[in-house]
Amino acid sequence: MSQISSIAVVSATSRVDSTTAQIVAHYRDMLERNHGCSSELLDLKELPLDFLNAVLYQKDRNSHPGWASWQSKVNAADKFVFVIPEYNGSFPGILKCFVDALQFPRSLRGKKASMIGISDGTQGAALAMSHFGDVLNYAGVTTLALRPRFIEVNKHWDGQRFSNPIYQNLFEEHVKQTVGM
Numbered sequence: 001m002s003q004i005s006s007i008a009v010v011s012a013t014s015r016v017d018s019t020t021a022q023i024v025a026h027y028r029d030m031l032e033r034n035h036g037c038s039s040e041l042l043d044l045k046e047l048p049l050d051f052l053n054a055v056l057y058q059k060d061r062n063s064h065p066g067w068a069s070w071q072s073k074v075n076a077a078d079k080f081v082f083v084i085p086e087y088n089g090s091f092p093g094i095l096k097c098f099v100d101a102l103q104f105p106r107s108l109r110g111k112k113a114s115m116i117g118i119s120d121g122t123q124g125a126a127l128a129m130s131h132f133g134d135v136l137n138y139a140g141v142t143t144l145a146l147r148p149r150f151i152e153v154n155k156h157w158d159g160q161r162f163s164n165p166i167y168q169n170l171f172e173e174h175v176k177q178t179v180g181m
Ligand SMILES: Cc1cc2nc3c(=O)[nH]c(=O)nc-3n(C[C@H](O)[C@H](O)[C@H](O)COP(=O)(O)O)c2cc1C
Pocket: 013, 015, 017, 018, 019, 020, 021, 085, 086, 087, 088, 089, 090, 118, 119, 120, 121, 122, 123, 124, 153, 154
């Protein structure tokens, strides 16, 4: 078991009513209930409305009142969980924009992360996690080997938990390994 860490769980889409956000809520609940770990939520749907115009690639972005708290939460976390939906065969563009907006290299270098992939199709965001794993590696993040791919996710998700016990068991194993990494 590793030392006590500060975990941030990232809902990696800005889509309203996403399955990703529901699974993130379940992940945080499992962290708390199974392991007594509180976590920070980073829901990309809640990024400032003017994120693309007034934050991303702006030199003075850290004086943007709606962005400063995001950077602070990332600075405070030493471990991240990314729940990643598959969009057009990869991860959502907003996730790359989020990483691009963070201070480099101090935001992520030397930290740890795990990933979960979901999709309506039969890839389960395998390529999305591979692509984003390369981004994390570039940023100096160590990633957990276990990367569950929840294919046809909406057939196995009841809105609060996985209705398929194989999925739910794998999910809980991922939470456990993330806590222990
Ligand atoms: C812009 C967009 C692109 C998508 N591309 C794919 C895809 O390439 N493969 C796939 O299996 N599902 C794709 N989906 C369906 C998502 O996997 C599905 O919506 C799933 O519930 C996860 O996304 P969500 O968290 O936005 O709900 C796409 C959905 C959106 C909104």
